[in-house]
Amino acid sequence: MNVRQIKTATQAAIQAVGGIDAAASFVRVGRSQLSDYQNRHSPSVVPVDVAVELDKCAQQPVILSVMASQLGFMLLPIDLGDGCAATSMAEVASTVGDTMNATMRALSDGKIDQHEAMDLAHRLNDVIRVTSIALQDMQSLAYPERSKAAAPDDALADVGRSRPRGAR
Numbered sequence: 001m002n003v004r005q006i007k008t009a010t011q012a013a014i015q016a017v018g019g020i021d022a023a024a025s026f027v028r029v030g031r032s033q034l035s036d037y038q039n040r041h042s043p044s045v046v047p048v049d050v051a052v053e054l055d056k057c058a059q060q061p062v063i064l065s066v067m068a069s070q071l072g073f074m075l076l077p078i079d080l081g082d083g084c085a086a087t088s089m090a091e092v093a094s095t096v097g098d099t100m101n102a103t104m105r106a107l108s109d110g111k112i113d114q115h116e117a118m119d120l121a122h123r124l125n126d127v128i129r130v131t132s133i134a135l136q137d138m139q140s141l142a143y144p145e146r147s148k149a150a151a152p153d154d155a156l157a158d159v160g161r162s163r164p165r166g167a168r
Contacts, residue, residue: 001070002070002118003040003045004040005066005069005070005118005122006045006046006063006066006067006070007037007038007039007040007045008038008066009062009063009065009066010037010038010046010051010054010063011038012062013051013054013055013058013062013063014034014038014054016057016058016059016060016062017054017057017058020034020035023054023057026053026057027050027053027054028049028050028053029050037050046063048067051063051064051067052064061075065122065125065126065129066122069121069122069125074125074128074129075129076128076129076132084137085134085137085138085141088130088133088134088137088138089134091130091133091134092127092130092131092134095123095126095127095130095131096127098123099120099123099124099126099127102116102119102120102123103120106119106120
């Protein structure tokens with residue numbers, strides 16, 4: 001387990017919800033404990049229930065996606081919603097652009113070190129996440145007849161299968 005990555009993600013989640021005081025107002029731990037969870041010199045690591053609450057308030061899995069990545073997994077939203085096509089595609093473009101900029105910075109010395117590789121892996125997880133949201137948005141537009149309440153078996157049957165335009 002890379003504790004530094006989890007602490008960095010915890011710090012990002014706390015900032016996303018408005019800081020330590022804001023976070024302390026809705027999680028079960030206090031301000032000093034939250035401070036320890038993001039302090040690299042403290043052995044304390046954010047517990048899963050607190051991470052879930054922070055991520056829920058941040059409206060994205062900041063901490064949990066790092067935890068999943070450390071296990072070799074990635075998180076995808078269960079209900080992606082309808083979303084706005086332009087916003088989804090802009091998010092894809094921005095995330096991919098940021099990832100490419102980070103890649104170019106990492107390669108500026110001719111090699112990618114372990115820290116840079118970890119950063120790029122997390123950025124690529126973000127690319128996958130925003131791309132999957134955009135894909136769901138585009139599929140909603142392309143196939144409006146599909147019910148949002150499709151059975152889970154139907155959703156699994158469609159994974160990896162492409163359909164010709166207009167096909168049902």
